[in-house]
Amino acid sequence: MPRTNRRTVLQGIGLGGAASLAGCASETAPSATDTTMQQQTTTKTTTDRVAADPTDIPDPIDRSEPKTVSRTLRAEEVTAEIEDGVTFDYMTYDGQIPGPMIRVRRGDTVDLTFENPEENTMPHNVDFHACYGPGGGADATTVPPGESARLRFKATYPGAFIYHCAVPNMDTHISAGMFGIILVEPEDGLPAVDHEFYVGQHELYTDKRAGESGHHAFDTEAMRREEPSYVLMNGEKYALTPDGRGPMTVETGDTARVYFVTGGPNLTSSFHPIGNVWKELYPKGSLTSRTQKYIETTPVRPGTATVATMDFPVPGGVKLVDHSLTRVARKGCMAVIAAEGEEKPDVFDPEPDQ
Template identity: 60%
Template sequence: MSTIPEPTRRRVLQALGAGSVLLAGCSSSSPEATPEQQTTSTPQTPSANAAQSTDVDRVAADPTDIPDPIDRDTSETIEVEMTTHEQVAEIEPGVTYEYMTFDGQIPGPMIRVRRGDTVELTITNDESNVMPHNIDLHAVRGPGGGAEDSTVAPGETATFQFKATYPGAFIYHCAVPNMDYHISSGMFGMILVEPEDGLPEVDHEFYFGQQELYTTGDTGEKGHHDFDMDAMAAEEPTYVLINGEKTAITPDKYGSPTVNVGEDARVYFVTGGPNLDSSFHPIGSVWDEVYPQGSIASDPHRFVQTTPVKPGSCAITTLHAEVPGNIKLVDHALSRVARKGALAVISREGEENTEVFDPDP
């Protein structure tokens, strides 16, 4: 079992060296250490250790905390600033893990711009971190999606500009060597590039992201979990998560966003992966519209029960609330819901509509 326990991670910068942090992109090496360090590393952790004190109460992003729709007909320069963090939080009660995040949340903040805008993006690697980080945005026509010019060591800041030349919903993610480890730990989000004439108006918009997490402990095993490189290579996750924590966006955890009967909601969904497809499905409804791959320049699919969302991709979906009750957002590879935590809820409130559904005829 190849793990990334804390003592090894604190040697990462020494292993990379000052010059290496300027390099971004793929790497087949695993884990992040020199051959000498790999042969003399601390004993590998076979399972979870005692739970650690947490740095933050939650990493799960609020699905309602997203930028407003764009209401202008001219291009502008948009300044975006983000800070990367390495912070211990609970996956579920009694189970801790050291996540990596953009701005302390999973998925990272939604970036929302208009086609033709110029984006000036500044990324800061928090000085308390031990690893280099960067950002690769699939909306960027440029080397590494910006990764090559945004790689920063702890305490450093980098800025680059790009023009949003095509519309759609696109993932962004960290892309330093061992990027799969960083993405699995939470470093991904969405950039939405609206078309020049905007998107159709809806009553509500929500934002969710899915990733799988590979740890040294079993699912639900109390204590602190380190990262398990071998499990990731075998694509055998301990958890599959929506918004970074087990069943985070549900009435029993942080609460659920609400729509009223008769209203429409647009759902933005990004799959960080790093490995698994999501079969994105609303239990208790269908997607009235789906823009596969986040391709809002194309006509939507209509009345879709389950839409596949590949790792490193997005979907934009809409649904109409016709009756009250919860809509459960799941990955329809259902063992990931029942065993590994992939569940979120949108609550519908209002009067019964027995013409559509009668619970007691």
């Protein structure tokens, strides 16, 4: 029998034909990906954490000339807990949600190696919204388990952009965790801040209600109805909070920049910091358009990133939420930045009569 390679996989899953042009698989029959997801019933937790560390961000670019930046992304299918006692079969880049931030400068060349380990069950790829080229590189990086691909592209335009898996049934792969940010800094860089944080929102469609113990399988019909069991930041229920993995932390007087991406695949986030505002907002991730000042809530649609800065004049927790608040109260969509420092009653006084 002939050896399986990227060309035969492309033919087998329909890339290069109607499915590729439409950006999705046919609705007339379930694909191999749908069937695989429906049959997965494993209950073994294979990783302790899928929530990306929000502080694990490459350093700002401090050079004035372009260079070639080499990166490797690895597709990892893992089982982990959404919340205590509830497991799910995630699909990730490098075992985390969102996938690792890739940071380059305008004019840089990205030299990407994409790996799909042999232990995986499905083809995967990467579509970079920062890339000129067929499928944003998706066609060139589609590989079956046990193979890898290499791609080079020039980052010709600045901004914060999503990358995501784009095989047929891409909605399933993105929902299960395959998305992240590639940041292309402008030639002059970004203003200095004290902290940078990285957060990604997506929804999970499972065959059980949120909180029901046991293993949750992916529910394609719930996804068709756009009725998720969970809406999450960084892949786990309340992951970046005191009751989860712990909040992000700053000191009063600090400044912070938040990089935020909505993987979706379907829901628009009304991104809002409770107890604060976005002091400076880069709408839709544009780093060259005019910024907006003191914005309370900004829509971040699926397939879009945004960048926003904050000040912390007083101590306390700033809750980052989707202001479609049922998603916060019932489906797990919240992260916290905890500011520590002295009270400033001239700015905020919770007990003025004492």
